[in-house]
């Protein structure tokens with residue numbers, strides 16, 4: 001099983017906000033919303049749009065390419081044209097540092 005990898009200091013991502021990191025050969029978007037951190041693969045399941053470039057609306061990220069929506073808390077697809085969930089990854093915060101573990 002992959003290990004947790006440090007992404008950044010918690011203070012580096014505003015609330016609400018997001019940032020993209022490369023972790024274990026994955027591009028991962030880390031979100032900070034309402035005091036919690038979440039992580040999704042930085043790839044829309046419709047056609048590979050970079051979700052980290054999308055607009056954040058509450059707990060939804062909107063793909064910048066064709067407007068699909070995903071729930072940042074679990075990667076569930078919420079709006080077409082995507083029809084498949086995007087992978088979500090495990091996040092923990094320890095001593096002000098954000099760590100991500102890739103879910104394979």
Ligand code: FES
Pocket residue numbers: 044045046047048049063064065066067068080081082
């Ligand atoms: S690539 Fe994301 S909606 Fe098309």
